[in-house]
Amino acid sequence: MKIAVLPGDGIGTEIVAEAVKVLSVLDLSFELEEAKVGGAAYEAHGHPLPESTLKLAQQADAVLFGAVGDWKYDNLERALRPEQAILGLRKHLELFANFRPAICYEQLTHASSLKPELVAGLDILIIRELTGDIYFGQPRGRRSAPDGVFAGQPEAFDTMRYSRPEIERIAHVAFQAARKRGKKVTSVDKANVLETFQFWKDVVTEVHAEYPDVELEHMYVDNAAMQLVKAPKRFDVLFTGNMFGDILSDEAAMLTGSIGMLPSASLNARGQGLYEPSHGSAPDIAGKGVANPLATILSAAMMLRYSLNQSEAALRIETAVKSVLAQGLRTADIYSDGTTRVGTKEMGDAVVARL
Amino acid sequence: MKIAVLPGDGIGTEIVAEAVKVLSVLDLSFELEEAKVGGAAYEAHGHPLPESTLKLAQQADAVLFGAVGDWKYDNLERALRPEQAILGLRKHLELFANFRPAICYEQLTHASSLKPELVAGLDILIIRELTGDIYFGQPRGRRSAPDGVFAGQPEAFDTMRYSRPEIERIAHVAFQAARKRGKKVTSVDKANVLETFQFWKDVVTEVHAEYPDVELEHMYVDNAAMQLVKAPKRFDVLFTGNMFGDILSDEAAMLTGSIGMLPSASLNARGQGLYEPSHGSAPDIAGKGVANPLATILSAAMMLRYSLNQSEAALRIETAVKSVLAQGLRTADIYSDGTTRVGTKEMGDAVVARL
Numbered sequence A, B: 001m002k003i004a005v006l007p008g009d010g011i012g013t014e015i016v017a018e019a020v021k022v023l024s025v026l027d028l029s030f031e032l033e034e035a036k037v038g039g040a041a042y043e044a045h046g047h048p049l050p051e052s053t054l055k056l057a058q059q060a061d062a063v064l065f066g067a068v069g070d071w072k073y074d075n076l077e078r079a080l081r082p083e084q085a086i087l088g089l090r091k092h093l094e095l096f097a098n099f100r101p102a103i104c105y106e107q108l109t110h111a112s113s114l115k116p117e118l119v120a121g122l123d124i125l126i127i128r129e130l131t132g133d134i135y136f137g138q139p140r141g142r143r144s145a146p147d148g149v150f151a152g153q154p155e156a157f158d159t160m161r162y163s164r165p166e167i168e169r170i171a172h173v174a175f176q177a178a179r180k181r182g183k184k185v186t187s188v189d190k191a192n193v194l195e196t197f198q199f200w201k202d203v204v205t206e207v208h209a210e211y212p213d214v215e216l217e218h219m220y221v222d223n224a225a226m227q228l229v230k231a232p233k234r235f236d237v238l239f240t241g242n243m244f245g246d247i248l249s250d251e252a253a254m255l256t257g258s259i260g261m262l263p264s265a266s267l268n269a270r271g272q273g274l275y276e277p278s279h280g281s282a283p284d285i286a287g288k289g290v291a292n293p294l295a296t297i298l299s300a301a302m303m304l305r306y307s308l309n310q311s312e313a314a315l316r317i318e319t320a321v322k323s324v325l326a327q328g329l330r331t332a333d334i335y336s337d338g339t340t341r342v343g344t345k346e347m348g349d350a351v352v353a354r355l
């Protein structure tokens, strides 16, 4: 089994180092191979996703990814900016199924912006379609407006689109995931305005016929943004397209108060996956040894479960993380009075010690 | 001066009746003319926005709008569903500038899902572009996918587009509004993924050159969804496109904990406007006399200020609403221990009494 390790930029290198440390004490045999991605790859090779990095990722069973991005690349042309690497990996590896759990850990309930009673015990699984929608839809670009009130004026445009098989395959993923959990899927759309999401709603409803044991509800995206704030625990599996999923998964992650704890997985039909923390590259704290490595360590656990068929090892890591929290160890982002503040390395070491 | 009164569906009729009551005691001379819209218009005339209603709205100086929608119309074809009325009014009246304040009233801080210290004193103005973007972009529809991995498969698609003059005019509105407030604009985009919003960002940056006294920051929409939860008070004017504005304005409204208090205005270049509460038609409580009329009453105040040039009268209404809250009167949605629960009519009467 081969794991491509792509630390990326900012805190990426620090947090991935801890996850690698954790993986290496598990007594499993896999090969790790590291490559540059994002800004780091641009500096070294002139492109955020060099051919060699892409090839490594394609040949691996799984990709362990840190984070990419830094303000200093803001003025590069879009095709060379760090985040193009992550979009490119998703596209080329066909990682259409993104899993983003929004979990509120018992000991961290107080860290949420929300009142504790609203988030205590929160456990939502957000499933976001990741290779379609307006993220990749062609045509797109700039032109002179071909029609409408502003015909002839300069305009920019993008195309939102979803085909039936794209919706079907992610709907199956959502219903199957719900089966293993609370058996409820909330499909989020904007069918009252968008053709694409009326179609989404229609196809999801059809696929649902194969899952009579799972409850399906449809919700407009604006309402979903509200319900997440009002009563997040009403959700079990929240399932949506690429664009809405981007917004809602970040909103939900922040609601937990501990985005530094949240892993994610992006899978293709062959079980290959890319695993990364839900948070970003945080250039402001990079290199200071204070970043929280737990989201990345938990992403490594997801990798073991989903792509490497090692669910026992995954569980061991997750249990170790919980026990480190119970021990009172906290990185700066989740620190509160009465707990022990530790750095990135110490947190990684503590997880290793528990294993 | 002529006001078109369009109560609509659900609680629309009840709450608009209270706003009309308030307007009628102000000793101002305007003509009110009522017409059906939404489901009510569909029942009566077979269309959610009949020609006669549209004409009335076009000829009026302002439209006082209740709310539209009911589950019972869910299976109508899209063109006949109630919300098409609101989309049609926006389009035909060219109401491109939508103002949605997200304010947390002192006495209602506890009603928020967020911890009180995060929302106490919250006062954000959300400015949403309302006639462009993927809401109206052509082409759209269903077809066989013309290209891509799923070429030949059935797909649905929509077009996101913004032309330079559309972005310019709403940017001017945002900067001018910020000048009268905290002098800070946060322009929300997804320039890292979408051509449309890279263009948005570029044009907004250009327009900003005319407003050196106003601070401009750019923020990605996913980050904005997070920052609203984490630190809503960091925003002054939050300014974005139609689709993102739909989602973020609802998220922000819910954060205040009292969406039943929040008015909105949608204006065109000629100062004509449509005024409506930020909340929906709430068919579950329709006809029970328990809905909160204050968002509609405050929308009437916005109408006096923005379209009818009666800012003194607007302020009188706003002061009356605050004093009714201070008096301890509350409809069910904002009720808490120690306050006095009242119905829709009593709340309207209380505002009238304060005038």
Ligand SMILES: CC(C)[C@H](C(=O)O)[C@@H](O)C(=O)O
Pocket (backbone or CB within 6 Å): A083, A086, A087, A246, B192, B193, B222
């Ligand atoms: C970096 C960006 C392109 C990306 C996205 O929008 O998908 C990120 O926000 C995410 O959610 O993984």
Ligand SMILES: CC(C)[C@H](C(=O)O)[C@@H](O)C(=O)O
Pocket (backbone or CB within 6 Å): A192, A193, A222, B083, B086, B087, B246
């Ligand atoms: C009813 C619907 C079409 C509308 C919108 O999406 O704009 C509503 O959600 C709103 O925000 O006014």
